[in-house]
Amino acid sequence: MEPFAGYGIIAVLLIGGIAGWLAGVIVRGFGLGIIGNIAVGVIGAFVGAWLLAKLGIHVGDGLIGTLVGATIGAVVLLIIIGFFRRV
Template identity: 60%
Template sequence: MGIEGLIIFLLIGAIAGWLAGLIVKGFGFGLLGNIVVGIVGAFVAGFILPRVGISIGGGILGAIIHATIGAVILLFLIGLVRRG
């Protein structure tokens, strides 16, 4: 992965984490936290979505949607653990 790929990877993570923070109220982690949440969310979605038969198109927009879905799932689970 070149520097361009790394920058795109981090931008997708940041956007996905930010969008997930807007969808799941009460979670704001700042830029670095949003990147981490977005990247981990992408891995969560990559694990869960194919198992339930959901396929999202390719490209940057597809990657953002994919990572955002995973980040929302991650934030939801974090919220459950914090309350319990």
Template identity: 55%
Template sequence: MSLLWFLIVGVVAGWLAGKLVRGGGFGLVGDLAVGVVGAFIGGFLFNALGASAGGGLIGSIVVATIGAVVLLVVVRLIKQA
């Protein structure tokens, strides 16, 4: 069941990040990929800063979304260079 929650968090975070950064989503698979990679980035950033978004589903979505937004901003900067 935890894999299912992980995938749900990834899709939601990727979709939210797509809306925040680009103004649109990337489709189900694209949102999932951005959200999952963003979850790893967000987890690393929050851990490095010693911060916590709380536990549970909402905290996981917040961390993954912040990581996904960072990922999309970095990708956008690299594409412009």
């Protein structure tokens, strides 16, 4: 599963922003602002795709599947960032 396959740069930024915002809501207190949320969402999409593939989980194709995978990856990424912020 390759995140963002077939999407343009605007769609990638929008999906990344939504995924980053959702992750910030799920993991309270770790929001990073609009640019940070987009970055976490885009990077989280790759983390989520890798992690879900390793676990053998398929969340679906298309926009919803990409958004779910990106959000899961962004949540994992925010938790990791939160550990380093507290140290």
